[in-house]
Amino acid sequence: GQNIDQPTEMTATEGAIVQINCTYQTSGFNGLFWYQQHAGEAPTFLSYNVLDGLEEKGRFSSFLSRSKGYSYLLLKELQMKDSASYLCAVTEGSAGKSTFGDGTTLTVKP
């Protein structure tokens, strides 16, 4: 099985940078996903890491260290619309079964 930990809540200011950490303990590992979920909506894909290092996509970047069981999501130039829950998920097995962390609720303040 998998155990995934991420902070419950974070607050940041519009225009700032925020880093959301995720640590995991795994019996299997295909890759690590980050999803964004706005209140009352379904999660949507943000990023995917399978190899160590940084993946950059616009204002969002995600980092993975497999040896440390650690990932982070970096959000730059924060906007009010970035207020959401951010879910870390680790996939394993041939069916891509995912185990999700409980999510980090990010509040962006003016």
Add this chain to the structure above:
Amino acid sequence: DVKVTQSSRYLVKRTGEKVFLECVQDMDHENMFWYRQDPGLGLRLIYFSYDVKMKEKGDIPEGYSVSREKKERFSLILESASTNQTSMYLCASSSRGRVETQYFGPGTRLLVL
């Protein structure tokens, strides 16, 4: 665009009723998943399927069953609904491949009275 649809956005049922939640995806994905999401407990996997007629238990399968008779459709069944099954139910699908992004349906908010 991948589209995952769920039969209902909101559902109210009584204790003991049999409940069917339907999920359909239009991208020919092999893998399909059912989760429930509760405050403070995150997304928990109930069942998943990697092919037609194949199913695997997730982390919390008790009280649920599933059916996958066609590739595009994955049904979640509550044989006898109970109040502790009040939750948001999310269906997802993914393709078999290097990047197994899951695409989620809009969710069904189920209230069991």
